[in-house]
Amino acid sequence: MSKPLAGIRIVEMAGIGPGPHASMMLSDLGAEVVRVVRPTAPEAEYTMTTHTLRGRTTVLADLKDPDALEGVRQLLDSADVVVEGFRPGVMERLGVGPEESLARNPRLVFARMTGWGQEGPLAEAAGHDINYISLTGALHAIGPADHPVPPANLVGDFGGGSMFLVVGVLAALFERERTGRGQVVDAAMVDGAGVLVQSLLELRRIGMWTDERQSNLLDGAAPFYRTYRCSDGRFMAVGAIEPQFYALLLEGLELDPAGLPDQNDQSRWEEVAEVFAEVFERHPREYWTKVFEGTDACVSPVLTFEEAPDHPHVAARGSLVRRDGSVVAATAPRLSAAGATPTPDGGVQELAAVADAWSR
Template identity: 60%
Template sequence: MGGPLQGLKVVELSAMGPAPHAAMMLADLGAEVVRVVGPAPPVGGYDVGTHLQRGRTTVRANLKDPAHLEGVRGLVAAADVFLEGFRPGTTERLGLGPEECLALNPRLVYGRMTGWGQDGPLAQRAGHDINYMALTGALHAIGPAERPVPPLNLVGDFGGGSMFVLTGILAALWERERSGLGQVVDAAMVDGVSVLSQIILELRSVNLWNDTRAANLLDGAAPFYRTYETSDGRHVAVGAIEPQFYALLIDGLGLSAGELPDRDDPRQWPALEALLAGAFAARTRDEWADVFDGVDACVTPVLTYAEAAKNTHIAARGALSGSGRHVVAAPAPRFSRTASVARDPAGETDFETILSSWRAS
């Protein structure tokens, strides 16, 4: 049996960032996704890589050509979902805005993925993941005391971006089952990152979090929730928040809990951190991994992407495949009756071939 979205027809207007990532996931889940790309890669940009294109058929179109534009409109009329990731107003200027597309297909779910959103003072401004995170407060909270550090582009682009446009699209499809009508999904990274931050906002509201970086439970300040360097210059991650896990951590390190500073007193965290750092520095990362193997101390080695693909748990799950610089993530999540499959790109075709297939189904 195919994926849970088998039979869903998606038109993706190719862009950069989280929109193609969302399209990849829709394809992984079984949807039939057609990528509409320009005649050439964007100036100053790049096309998405092979693995981010997986599972999709590509159609090349010059949207300034009336014949090509009509071809895309034909796909839209037969589709369930249209997905775009451009600045507000771009698709309207192309003749593929929500008004035009919903007139062609009232059942269409029109997904819009931007950084700032479709409205607001910054809607037309350029930006990247780091900028959207900065304005939400999330970036300020991440990193050492000296300066904020961007957590790759995982939080804004993909956590606050593609995951939220996917959620919106699926919710709109569910609502369509009752109303029979599509609608527009306005997914903005500033909105998504703000929602992801809700637990931190809650902690602030009850005075369990402050805006001083590296001074809180989950930002690396707590000695029992941070990384430590080992004797070989690598690192282990420690997440022993609960007392029972912390007790196993201290036991594994060969320390005496009664001789250590009070872990519940933030004023004593620097002294406790120094003692734990000294203990971890005595052995290599992999030696510590062996010490804590099978122990609920919440201690794990910090792996590179290449190492992660070889990890026994990751390999058993099949979450990553490949080696070296060619590591690929498997589809997620998983389902009990239907299969999500990372299919290779289906290559290029033309409008009529796609439409004939869609009409037949």
């Protein structure tokens, strides 16, 4: 099957986190990705052994070596996209920044992945996911009432980072079809995280969200939108927001709605949650999974990464699969004409050979 980005050539300057993740997605969509790795970098030790790096051809290049630098310039001359995640100014100091590269290849999309962006007071500062989401309000909104909890690095690095870089690259490639010219994509995690919380900002604007954690509909305050411990120490996830789904939740828990406060009486949410918690703790997770299986109560087991690939729905779609002893995510989104199989790895090749092949 032909994938939508077949024929698109991408140079990925090796890094960690959202840059490689974005390049993985672009490769899954059919782009030919060449990953440039410093010979002495830690990345060289695990190149092609992690599934986040799948679908790449890897070349080793020390950009302080004039010959290697010229080889990378040749790659960029023939590339459609370059993905880099260095601090602002690093690519410029190496002589392969956007001004130089676009002068040589006006069709190039120069995609820059950073935490703080290419400009602003913190542009040159170090940071991690937790820092980027802390300045947007996203971190403040997550966790129990007494303290915020970082949601791993999903909101900044990947939700606000790699996903927005992919969107920017695709938009720039689409515009290039009209203008014939590439451009710079400034994908900053602090910007992306801000966009991710827009719906909460809207709820806040209309008085349906407060800045107090665990006091809102979707942050664990509502008894019908939180997790509950079972008798075996495992958990069930409950998302029965709509009245008809809430009724099915009560039916599965064998609770009489007449004996409970109104679903939307926020002043008594904790009282209801205590009742739900007591009922869930009567039985193990497997019991509750069977009770709610096939219903619209919006209740599901909270699975570990090890368990997830074996869930019937996840297994049927192949969303997560086991490969080489690891749990691996399949391609997403799925396009009808492309299939969901990741692009095969290209292995490690000589820089000069790849640059020569691309120049033809």
